[in-house]
Amino acid sequence: MTSRIGKPDTESDTILHERLAGDGIRHFVMVAGAGSGKTTSLVKALAQIERTQGLTLRRNAQQVACITYTEVAVEEIRGDVGNDELFHVSTIHSFLWTLIKPFQNNLREWVINRLREKIAEEQEKIDKPRTREATKVHAAELIERYGRQLTEIGPVKSFRYGTGSDYSNGVLGHSDILKIGPEFIAGHVLMQNVLARRFPVVFVDESQDTDPAFVDALRQVADAVPVDFCLGFFGDPVQKIYMQGAGPILAEEGWRTLEKPENFRCPQAVLRVINRIRAEDDGLQQTRGRQMVVDGEEVPVEGTARMLILPADDRRQARLEEACRWLADQDGDEGWMNAEDEEALRLLVLVHRMAAARLGFPNLYSALNDKSPEELGSGLVDGTAWVVRPFLSFILPLVLARREGRDFEMMRLLRKYCPRLRPDALATADTAGFLDSLKEHVEELVTLLEAGDGASIGDVMCFVRDSGLVALDERYIELINTYTETAEPIVDPATENATLRFMQCEAEELWGYRKYIEKMSPFATQQGIKGAEFNKVIVVVDDQEGRTNTFSYGKYFGVTELSDTDRANIEAGKDSTIDRTRRLFYVCCSRALTDLVVVVFAEDTNQMRDVLLQKAYFDPECIHVLD
Numbered sequence: 264m265t266s267r268i269g270k271p272d273t274e275s276d277t278i279l280h281e282r283l284a285g286d287g288i289r290h291f292v293m294v295a296g297a298g299s300g301k302t303t304s305l306v307k308a309l310a311q312i313e314r315t316q317g318l319t320l321r322r323n324a325q326q327v328a329c330i331t332y333t334e335v336a337v338e339e340i341r342g343d344v345g346n347d348e349l350f351h352v353s354t355i356h357s358f359l360w361t362l363i364k365p366f367q368n369n370l371r372e373w374v375i376n377r378l379r380e381k382i383a384e385e386q387e388k389i390d391k392p393r394t395r396e397a398t399k400v401h402a403a404e405l406i407e408r409y410g411r412q413l414t415e416i417g418p419v420k421s422f423r424y425g426t427g428s429d430y431s432n433g434v435l436g437h438s439d440i441l442k443i444g445p446e447f448i449a450g451h452v453l454m455q456n457v458l459a460r461r462f463p464v465v466f467v468d469e470s471q472d473t474d475p476a477f478v479d480a481l482r483q484v485a486d487a488v489p490v491d492f493c494l495g496f497f498g499d500p501v502q503k504i505y506m507q508g509a510g511p512i513l514a515e516e517g518w519r520t521l522e523k524p525e526n527f528r529c530p531q532a533v534l535r536v537i538n539r540i541r542a543e544d545d546g547l548q549q550t551r552g553r554q555m556v557v558d559g560e561e562v563p564v565e566g567t568a569r570m571l572i573l574p575a576d577d578r579r580q581a582r583l584e585e586a587c588r589w590l591a592d593q594d595g596d597e598g599w600m601n602a603e604d605e606e607a608l609r610l611l612v613l614v615h616r617m618a619a620a621r622l623g624f625p626n627l628y629s630a631l632n633d634k635s636p637e638e639l640g641s642g643l644v645d646g647t648a649w650v651v652r653p654f655l656s657f658i659l660p661l662v663l664a665r666r667e668g669r670d671f672e673m674m675r676l677l678r679k680y681c682p683r684l685r686p687d688a689l690a691t692a693d694t695a696g697f698l699d700s701l702k703e704h705v706e707e708l709v710t711l712l713e714a715g716d717g718a719s720i721g722d723v724m725c726f727v728r729d730s731g732l733v734a735l736d737e738r739y740i741e742l743i744n745t746y747t748e749t750a751e752p753i754v755d756p757a758t759e760n761a762t763l764r765f766m767q768c769e770a771e772e773l774w775g776y777r778k779y780i781e782k783m784s785p786f787a788t789q790q791g792i793k794g795a796e797f798n799k800v801i802v803v804v805d806d807q808e809g810r811t812n813t814f815s816y817g818k819y820f821g822v823t824e825l826s827d828t829d830r831a832n833i834e835a836g837k838d839s840t841i842d843r844t845r846r847l848f849y850v851c852c853s854r855a856l857t858d859l860v861v862v863v864f865a866e867d868t869n870q871m872r873d874v875l876l877q878k879a880y881f882d883p884e885c886i887h888v889l890d
């Protein structure tokens with residue numbers, strides 16, 4: 264029995280279990296706040312299905328699909344339900360790939376159409392009289408390349424799924440899968456039936472951040488197969504932090520909405536704060552709070568919630584350390600000084616540049632943030648930027664596994680990402696020499712990424728390209744070519760050179776960046792760090808970045824003026840910077856099991872205090888200015 268399955272049933276759990284065992288329409292949306300036990304309910308529902316329907320489902324070779332946001336979250340749910348074959352726990356991408364993989368002819372047709380579409384898009388650029396000459400030349404090159412690919416896919420026997428697309432070699436990328444999957448499901452009744460027959464129950468966790476086209480495709484299946492199929496969403500619209508997420512999932516006629524009013528994670532002091540934050544969004548007020556047993560009786564944990572305002576000067580790091588000292592002295596608790604114990608004290612940093620300096624990736628940060636395209640800047644802080652993906656998902660984990668002698672993990676990664684280990688490549692390889700050379704290449708990669716080696720990120724990429732350790736998409740190949748052709752280091756940031764500046768950074772910086780993404784980024788909490796709850800949480804906020812169109816604490820607290828776009832968004836009732844920042848703030852603050860501290864860096868600390876007193880998220884006696 265794992266801890267989640269062992270938790271007592273709440274009223275919503277009982278209702279859900281009855282519904283799942285019923286014989287009418289069973290679709291549902293479970294929507295509840297932070298720490299309300301949504302993932303717990305999901306895991307318990309899986310266990311209940313196993314008990315009541317497991318035998319029949321297994322006999323029919325059917326599975327219960329449980330789809331969540333990241334690999335880490337997948338592992339977490341697997342940790343709860345075990346490796347039972349009855350449950351197909353996966354990310355959206357791998358779920359979609361399982362479904363569409365057998366439809367190879369349709370995949371080929373899709374790729375052909377996609378290439379034709381791309382050619383038409385480029386042709387349109389050429390035809391426009393105002394297009395610059397350089398752009399026209401580039402467009403013509405692309406048309407030629409896409410044309411070539413159209414002929415090259417002829418001999419491709421079957422399509423596979425890789426990180427980036429490489430159509431000529433039969434590889435579909437991440438974003439292709441996300442387009443094809445929902446399109447196929449929505450457009451083919453056969454596909455809907457296949458899905459419902461194979462997976463008569465589909466649960467989606469973190470539904471607020473799930474791709475909207477996928478949500479719609481699943482709705483269509485639910486409409487088409489109302490009774491023999493059960494679709495359930497678990498989510499919280501106020502925890503949506505990815506721009507592209509679906510947000511609230513509307514329940515259709517006959518669907519049941521299940522709410523969970525309790526919060527089981529946060530102590531009273533934190534619960535009051537997050538309820539006040541949420542009051543400005545959907546107004547949901549959570550009850551109960553974390554309890555502990557004292558003398559045989561359950562009593563609420565009071566905990567603490569404080570806000571510290573510090574001057575935003577060039578001593579930020581030192582000031583943060585002083586603030587921790589202050590907390591330790593106030594509480595007589597040296598735990599505040601123990602930043603190394605990640606389960607006990609968790610720093611969530613929204614001050615990315617500061618984190619970057621502290622963790623040793625200032626240049627990498629500057630390359631992808633300063634004057635960079637929005638997609639790269641926001642992808643940098645949540646680890647989704649296309650240039651960093653191969654490093655986070657494969658290259659760095661592979662080097663770590665090798666260094667730590669985790670051979671099994673190393674092979675798992677190589678099997679998943681290395682084209683040299685694909686069955687077709689293996690079939691023609693001379694096995695003995697082949698494995699030796701693969702090993703040598705991994706060793707070389709380890710050396711390249713050693714501290715002090717001086718290799719640049721571009722050098723590492725050249726190496727993985729030449730050694731064929733990973734399949735790279737065209738965009739990356741093009742970038743590597745540009746990198747090798749550019750001798751001079753680029754100093755001044757500009758939108759066009761962000762990725763090239765990234766390639767020129769020292770590879771060593773990637774390690775600090777990885778640590779940031781895995782441990783300190785508030786997005787990490789959403790991506791399912793184990794449990795995503797910690798005794799002490801320090802949330803550090805600062806608008807130093809100047810990238811204010813995605814998140815801005817200044818705008819949220821009311822000290823920074825809104826832009827015209829912000830005002831227009833608010834007037835039109837659209838998602839605004841303020842809404843997004845509030846949600847991120849809510850996610851961060853709701854991770855604390857005992858003590859929450861929000862550290863705010865401000866140009867004018869007294870003005871900030873006045874504004875925060877007015878906002879009243881924290882009790883007045885809990886707001887301190889530390890000059």
Ligand SMILES: Nc1ncnc2c1ncn2[C@@H]1O[C@H](COP(=O)(O)OP(=O)(O)OP(=O)(O)O)[C@@H](O)[C@H]1O
Nearest residue numbers: 270271272273296297298299300301302303527528
């Ligand atoms: N029925 C319950 N009784 C007691 N504790 C519970 C119950 N359900 C969940 N918990 C505890 O509450 C905490 C939050 O649970 P869980 O992670 O499932 O919530 P969640 O709603 O998915 O969280 P979030 O949306 O904030 O990430 C965990 O510590 C869990 O053990």
